[in-house]
Amino acid sequence: MRYRRALMLMVMTLAVPGSAQLVAGDRRVGRIATRIWAALLVAGILGMAMAAVHHQYVFWFVTDTTALGVVRLGLMVLAIGWALLFLDAWRIGQPLSLSMGHRRAVVGLNGVLCLSVAGTLLFGAHLVGVQRDFILTMFSGDTVHGANDGRYNVLLVGGDSGAGRWGLRTDSMTVASIDATTGKTVLIGLPRNMTNFPFAKGSVMHKAWPHGFDCGYPDCELNGVNTWVGDHLGLFKGVKDPGMDATISAIEGITGLKVNYWAFVNLAGFRGLVDAVGGVTLNVRQPIPVGGLGADVTGYIKPGIRKLDGFDTLWFARSRDSSDDYSRMARQKCVMNAMLHQVSPQTVLTNFEKIAKASSQMISTDIPASEVDTFMALALKAKSQPVATLSLVPPLIDTGHPDIALIRRKVAASIAVSEHPPATSAHHHTKKKAPTTVTGGSIGSLSTGYAANQSSNLGAVC
Template identity: 30%
Template sequence: MRRWTAPSVIGWTLASIIVPGAAHLRAGRRRAGLIMVGTFGVLVMICAVIALVNGKELAGLLLDPTWLSVIIGVCVVAGLAWAAVVISSYIVLRPSRLGRWSQIGTGAVAGLLAVAVALPFGLVAATAHTSDNAIDEVFKSSPTQSINHADPWRGRDRLNIALLGGDGASSRKGVSIRTDSINVVSINVRTGDSTVFALPREMENVPFPPGSALAKRFPPPKNFWLPPGQGRGSADLINGIWAYADTHPEVTGHSPTRAPEAVKGALGQTLGLKVDYYMLVNMWGVARLIDALGGVTINVEQDICYGVGRSDGGVVKAGTRTLDGTQALWYGRARDHPGSTCAGADNNTRMRRQQCVMNAMLTQLNPSNVLLKFNALARAAKETFHTDIPRDLLQDLVPLAQQVKNARVSKLNFVPPAYNPAYPDYVRIRKAVRTAIARSRGSDKTVRAEAASPSPTSTASSTATPTGSPRQRTRQTGRLDTLNSSCVPTKKGS
């Protein structure tokens, strides 16, 4: 009869966590041990094959509500099964032959091990449940649009998504959102190559789709104009379209999607593209995300004042700083303040700083932080993101996003001096868009962060001047460096 000691009982119980069935084999329960080892091996092989063969598709399926429910169920069953394996392994080692105190000690250890192996499965199940609720809040299922996953893009070779930054805040009661950051990303769905078009918030006289309610209300040449004394002063600017459509249902209709549809229509008419979906990021919600992640590190070029003359004002000091959510938002939003001793910004500079904040967040995401603070991030996400991308499309959109990360990304900014936002030449803008998309299909491997044509008189097909040095070019291998500057610190050794 084999004589067990307390250390050997604990050791073989631990071994059964790594290889279920090991303790049974050691205890002479050969049949049970082989069944456990074989079952465990088959499950590992199945998971490995699925991950290797369908890795991209798997990432998208993990956002599907059905699959998330399956994951939750599997985690519950697997956690209980693994805990049962630990207890069973302890029992077959016959701890009853040990002394009284050894039995108590090894039993307590076995119980703790059973809880320890079940706990990660419980956390994954809880995280999946939280993720499912958060995704359901942001991405609504479309009752009218069914997705054919064999051809989710309906035969088209490009997908166009408006990326909007809104200034909605709880302190701004009764005031609708202004879209102060406006970008449209055009993605080649076959290659992932993308072109980002950035429009300044102060662009005027934006055209609307012919026949639309807004086109009838504001016909050319002054499309988005209000007589004196009516509406907000910024109503003739592109960043005021959302607010106007939202607060004037007598013009735009009473549909709950009237504001984003108005913006998408205007952007599509401006750029000569069909804008398929939008994603609105509430900039004040981003502050909560940044706080949940522990802040973002940014190279602040010079002292930046914010809230001058207000009790909540302050200064973001120059240097490499880890900014909390409020500081990061003010870094991107601070304006010029006459008489102030530190910097603010004009609209173009503010746009670049806001892009820098978003770039810093993406660059400095810490997986451990995301996992540890997932619930807080999920709660903040509900307040931060708004979109009309249907949830059913996510299993196709996530693999496409992974493809975009490793593809070529170029950027075209319609900003001064090449483009005058007060008197935009929309014919020239559309021609520049067509040229940029055609260039993105070319064979040049160098990705350019483009600002626009060198001069207002040059043709739209001319090579654009990159942001930063006239000869500077940015090679991309995973993210878009929208600033071509050192605002986001690089890690040592990178």
């Protein structure tokens, strides 16, 4: 009887902390523990109900550093308190009055329950701490920018780090123009070799280059802005990130868009992020060389619908051997589209610690922590919609002598079509035949243009 009683006290503590004390111990402690448990249970149910109705609440909760700090501390206190209740339940069960076999069983069960519950709660506190540190480290911006004409324009820059190199070399530049209400996104790609382009009026770079960046190839290409700034830092006194500031002024001068925020992705760390989410599935239309361009080609990514790991995904996006810059830009857009639509919230939750670690090593951004919930909500909306794309490359744009007025018209038109898609007429059933030529792994060619560089539905041409 005493053995069964001791076991029941521990099971009661597992089911309702404090109930063992209410029945056979210090009732004051029992009342406090059960009330806390009831309050937490009600708060949890209300929180889940609110989350089911208002997703924005969830996004705020998982990105607010104050709330995360409170939850972390609460989980740690709860772990210690619950463990003490298990120990007290063991004491109330009078283990010394039991036979040696029963005594050992009670001690063993109490130890397993105590360590399991406390360990689970402490691990939860650790994950909350990882999330909080991730938000504090990653999203360190201090200025909130509202939407421009109902859209957020975020500059996504991919680059290389290297020994002896100032900063990071911009290798890929894309403006993600996102509808602030629907999340519908247009990706506007800019070639790294564009020259003779203007800077936004009033910027430091516009004062230095009032007639455009025209010092001659290859020193004054778009991806050379960062390097030029490194040699003229005296012009940017008091500017936190002069290289990005100058690059943004170039993007704004070319597209006519006002950039709200920027995010810099170190391509060498991109591999870790893809591995952290379990890889991405891509349509490899031709063998994609691994290596090349001054180094040996060490292999090929085989054609087909393939799930690629981080190493192969990085080479799919970057390879230029037997290809050209614009085909590569098309493949990069396909990788962006795949990441947006394939990485689910469930994947993020189950691989959270690895994703947070990989992301903090590869991404820097000026998006403030207070705005992360807004972009999480927009990303969830964007997953269910096709992504449109416009790349400012040949044959549409002469990158050596770009027609800035034409570029701005095309950008405005792409955004307008994204916001107000044309109605499909019942009298027109003829579909434009899709190009069948594949060059460098992308549909299209240098002379006719690549489908993924200009499409209202990026997923359909990838």
